[in-house]
Amino acid sequence: MTISIVVAEDQPIVRGGFRALIDAQPEMTVVGEAADGHQALAQTRRTHPDIVLMDIRMPDMDGLEATEAITADPRLAGTRVLVLTTFELDEYVFGALRAGASGFLLKGGEPSELLHAIRTIAAGDALLAPSVTRRLIAQFAARPAPPAPPDGLAELTPREHEVLQLVAAGKTNGEIATALHVSPLTAKTHVSRILTKLRARDRVQLVVLAYQTGLVSP
Secondary structure: OOEEEEEEOOOHHHHHHHHHHHHOOOOEEEEEEEOOHHHHHHHHHHHOOOEEEEEOOOOOOOHHHHHHHHHHOHHHOOOEEEEEEOOOOOHHHHHHHHHOOOEEEEOOOOHHHHHHHHHHHHOOOOEEOOOOHHHHHHHHHOOOOOOOOOHHHHHOOHHHHHHHHHHHOOOOHHHHHHHHOOOHHHHHHHHHHHHHHHOOOOHHHHHHHHHHOOOOOO
16 A cells, blocks of 8 residues: 655755655655645645645644644544654644644654654554653643543543553553553554544544543653
């Protein structure tokens, strides 16, 4: 299966570099480019890509606004947003996570890290840069007062609560399986059921939800 990608980056040279890197992969293709959030939204609505590679700091409509618009559009339910930022604790990143971004990656890393992030998100998982995950979650969790727990939280079984806590700790399905002495398939099934019950797009939203509602603390 080919992974289709829209690249949203206001610097033409950087955008061209991303395109060249992505198009060189046999299972990836760039289906659109954008220099600002308006273009990113338009290209996404036109092409319905699997992934939007979204720079946060862009003119006119920034990446945060574009991410919010994409994740709120039911016609784009199959599209995931991978946020790129220069700064480890960019203020916009907190909003992007709340808006439903499926991944967060620092610029300036190795090309292999970007390709791994794209593949991870396309496979239905979520990704936060390991170097900033703990600090990001800690600061995010310390922000506004938590909202009322979603209805689905009460529907979770005790085992699903355990799984959600492990997801919030950044554990993969394999690590969850090891911790709970179950098979990786069983762990994946638990995560899928939690996503359905809490109406979450992906694991990033589960992490955000777990911290917001106080189920786990930094």
